Amino acid sequence: MKVAIALSLAPLILLAQTDPASDSFDRISSQAREAWNANRTDEAVDLFTRAVNMRPDWGEGWWALGTLDYEAGRYQACRDHLNHLVQLDPSAPAAWALLGLCEFEIRQFDSSLQHLKRAHMFAPPGSGGQLLDAANYHLALLLTRQGAYELSQEILLRVAEHVKDNSAMLVGCGLATLRIPILPDEVQPSQKEVVALAGKTFWDLSTGPPAAAQAGFAALLAKYPAFPNVHYLYGTYLAAHEPDKAAAQFLAELRLTPGSVPARVQLALRYLVEQRVEEALKMAREAVALSPDSVGTQLTLGRVLRAKGDHPAALRAFLEAKRLDTLSPEVRLYLATEYRALGMREDMRREQAEHDWLKAEQPNWP
Numbered sequence: 314m315k316v317a318i319a320l321s322l323a324p325l326i327l328l329a330q331t332d333p334a335s336d337s338f339d340r341i342s343s344q345a346r347e348a349w350n351a352n353r354t355d356e357a358v359d360l361f362t363r364a365v366n367m368r369p370d371w372g373e374g375w376w377a378l379g380t381l382d383y384e385a386g387r388y389q390a391c392r393d394h395l396n397h398l399v400q401l402d403p404s405a406p407a408a409w410a411l412l413g414l415c416e417f418e419i420r421q422f423d424s425s426l427q428h429l430k431r432a433h434m435f436a437p438p439g440s441g442g443q444l445l446d447a448a449n450y451h452l453a454l455l456l457t458r459q460g461a462y463e464l465s466q467e468i469l470l471r472v473a474e475h476v477k478d479n480s481a482m483l484v485g486c487g488l489a490t491l492r493i494p495i496l497p498d499e500v501q502p503s504q505k506e507v508v509a510l511a512g513k514t515f516w517d518l519s520t521g522p523p524a525a526a527q528a529g530f531a532a533l534l535a536k537y538p539a540f541p542n543v544h545y546l547y548g549t550y551l552a553a554h555e556p557d558k559a560a561a562q563f564l565a566e567l568r569l570t571p572g573s574v575p576a577r578v579q580l581a582l583r584y585l586v587e588q589r590v591e592e593a594l595k596m597a598r599e600a601v602a603l604s605p606d607s608v609g610t611q612l613t614l615g616r617v618l619r620a621k622g623d624h625p626a627a628l629r630a631f632l633e634a635k636r637l638d639t640l641s642p643e644v645r646l647y648l649a650t651e652y653r654a655l656g657m658r659e660d661m662r663r664e665q666a667e668h669d670w671l672k673a674e675q676p677n678w679p
Contacts, residue, residue: 338367345377354381365397372401379411391415399428406436410448417451426455433468434677441475450482457489458496463609464679465489466515473519487512491542492575507537511546518550526550541570548579559583574604578613585620593617601630608638615647624654642671 345360358381365374375398382391395412402408413429416422429452436445449472456465466489469482476482484497487508493500500508514529530547537543548562560583566576577600584593597614604610615630628651634644645668652661 338364341367342371342374345374349377349381354385357381369397370401372398375401376408379408379415383411383415386418388415388418392419392421404435406432406440407444409435410444413448414451417455422455422458426452426459429455430678433679434675436677438677446472446475450485453489454485454496457485458494460492460494462489462492467679469515470519473516477520483509483512483516485512486515490515490546491540492545507533507540507543510536511543514546523554539569542566542573542575544569545573545576545579548576552579552583556583556586572603574600574607574610577603578609581613581617585617590617590621594621606637608634608641608644611637612644612647615651619651619654624651627651628655640671640675642668642675645671 341360342364345357345364348354348357348360358378361374361377361381365371365378368374375394378394379391379398382388382394392412392415395408395415398408399405399412409428410432413425413427413432416425416428429448432445432448433452449468453465453468453472456462456468466486469486469489472482484500484505487493487510488495488497488500490511491508493504493508510529510533514526514533517529518526530550533543534547544562544566548559548566551559551562560580563576563580563583566573567580570576577596581593581596581600584590584596594614594617597610597617600607600610601614611630611634615627615634618624618627618630628648631644631647631651634641635648638644645664649661649664649668652658652664
């Protein structure tokens with residue numbers, strides 16, 4: 314789904330522009346800007362193309378061509394022009410954002426994910442604007458498709474802070490909250506209503522008063538009490554607002570979906586808070602048995618084993634999480650803590666240093 318965004322010659326991008334010495338370049342680039350401002354798009358494309366051929370390091374020209382292509386639906390050309398731009402300025406969030414959006418439209422999802430992630434990381438904290446909000450929304454869609462639902466929801470929360478009201482985004486939000494790893498255009502007709510309702514509930518939770526979210530959850534539970542992850546979704550809300558009531562919803566999810574890994578993870582964490590360590594360990598081990606290649610299940614097991622005092626076993630779980638995700642700063646902190654508990658100071662310092670390096674390499678992520 315393409316989200317309309319306003320693009321202009323004043324992007325969220327800062328490039329060291331070359332000072333053009335050529336009269337011919339001055340004239341053509343000036344004519345190109347005039348054509349674009351007058352909406353003579355074909356003429357503008359021709360003039361900007363001539364200008365960047367004369368000066369390949371003219372970032373404004375590549376940006377103009379990319380945005381003109383995007384607005385006209387020429388996504389492959391947009392991709393090619395933006396690739397020139399990110400080589401000129403590898404830390405420009407607007408360039409990465411538009412590049413990722415073009416790749417999304419031509420279903421080059423792997424590269425789109427990486428480039429939208431770069432846009433997110435390079436954008437100043439708290440920044441928005443239509444372009445970055447659209448980029449973050451599409452990044453969340455791709456994370457949902459990948460099964461990274463918590464990351465997706467965290468990014469969608471940031472989008473909701475800026476966008477406030479956008480009905481086109483509700484289906485994407487619903488897919489993330491109901492943990493369905495597909496894109497909005499792949500939703501079956503029979504599921505559109507429940508997905509949209511879940512998305513609206515999430516949106517209300519993010520942007521409106523608590524009463525609106527409560528009303529959404531009530532409607533969702535009343536109309537779709539047996540739909541997978543509806544009880545789980547409500548449980549995650551209760552875990553943050555009325556934690557003593559959360560476990561009942563996760564247990565209800567398990568009765569409806571006996572193979573639910575996330576419900577077991579949440580129950581393990583809840584039981585851990587309540588110091589019901591043996592029950593937490595049972596849930597964590599079941600979660601790992603069902604999904605051994607999940608970083609989340611391994612981290613949960615490690616946390617429970619650490620609380621139990623079994624530090625060697627906790628270390629093994631955290632090391633498995635590191636094997637599954639070598640780029641997670643969070644995993645390195647767990648490892649550093651465990652190495653310290655075991656008196657392995659050199660290993661502790663190594664993991665702490667790796668954590669610091671990874672945080673520096675992935676600013677603002679997620």
